């Protein structure tokens with residue numbers, strides 16, 4: 001009977017390789033691809049930075065993603081349960097469970113502030129629908145954005161909506177919640193993105209954007225930029241935050257992990273590059289600057305939309321796309337914790353609501369960091385953290401410490417603590433290529449970044 005149920009469809013397993021790919025790409029493709037990637041390319045001078053980033057994805061990001069999916073599928077538990085189970089099976093210290101705890105915590109902290117940023121898309125969608133960007137000048141656009149950030153009430157409202165949407169899907173379970181929603185949102189996202197790129201091609205400045213993104217000028221490349229590229233490679237693939245491990249646990253045994261992970265990494269990278277190809281042509285077409293930093297999407301782009309024919313329509317599509325991307329990522333951030341609580345006997349609904357509620361509460365400190373508490377730097381007595389708000393600290397702690405550390409420990413575990421024959425069972429003939437990379441190259445690369453980041 002249980003066997004039969006398994007055949008007919010285990011509700012705690014993806015129904016197909018396609019479903020896993022959509023979920024993993026949904027996790028990977030987020031604000032990181034559409035908001036952050038274009039602006040860090042802009043800040044770091046374009047093509048050369050893109051090349052370094054692609055190398056980081058291929059050499060460090062992908063091998064670690066494969067490691068995480070492999071661990072998840074091998075044990076079939078939450079990240080915490082998976083690390084405990086594999087460590088036990090390999091005769092290693094129980095302490096390895098700590099890696100599971102850390103990555104779960106990382107995802108949770110990221111969720112708390114990610115939901116606040118994702119919330120920004122909602123007032124932008126509403127404004128775009130109402131034609132509120134048409135003819136808008138740069139100062140006006142800047143003032144709108146600043147006004148949003150200055151309003152705790154508004155930020156809290158949108159943060160609440162995003163967290164609510166996240167909890168709603170998570171509570172539905174793997175097959176009936178996550179898979180059902182994500183397999184619709186992601187194809188929609190691809191269509192929206194292609195429409196926007198198609199439109200950008202007609203702007204007359206597409207070639208300029210292609211040159212900017214792909215023509216490497218190594219003189220513009222700094223050591224700092226290399227670190228940014230590697231840090232972003234982890235972030236964009238949702239590594240060291242349990243997401244890929246949790247999703248790997250729902251993967252059927254017959255699905256080839258390496259090929260599937262390559263597909264996920266390619267799609268994630270493809271979306272980031274396409275986002276650049278959608279955004280930069282219109283930024284250039286209206287004589288705006290590509291290196292505006294975080295305001296590129298929320299300040300510069302609305303100005304461009306406001307001048308173009310059909311701008312309200314395309315602005316709406318763009319911000320809906322951004323919302324979908326952030327939503328499917330948020331769902332996966334909650335999954336590490338929800339799957340763990342679920343394992344401990346808490347129902348999915350209770351786990352999702354409880355986890356979401358706590359992340360929402362922590363998120364309020366990010367909301368306030370942007371306005372009322374913007375002068376509050378709790379670690380300001382250390383030079384490194386001078387002027388850093390709570391929000392800045394969450395970002396710093398996760399991106400510069402917890403994610404590299406999680407990735408390093410994961411690489412050490414699979415490269416040195418787990419028997420290679422065991423990982424080979426999961427990975428098949430690709431194992432020979434993957435193993436030396438994850439054993440030597442990945443940990444050394446992460447250590448180098450760590451050193452430079454903390455120096």
Ligand code: TRP
Pocket residue numbers: 027028029030031032033107110234235236237238239241242243329330332333
């Ligand atoms: N990959 C997501 C993005 O590019 C961000 C992210 C980082 C993430 N860590 C995560 C998403 C963990 C889900 C789970 O926006």
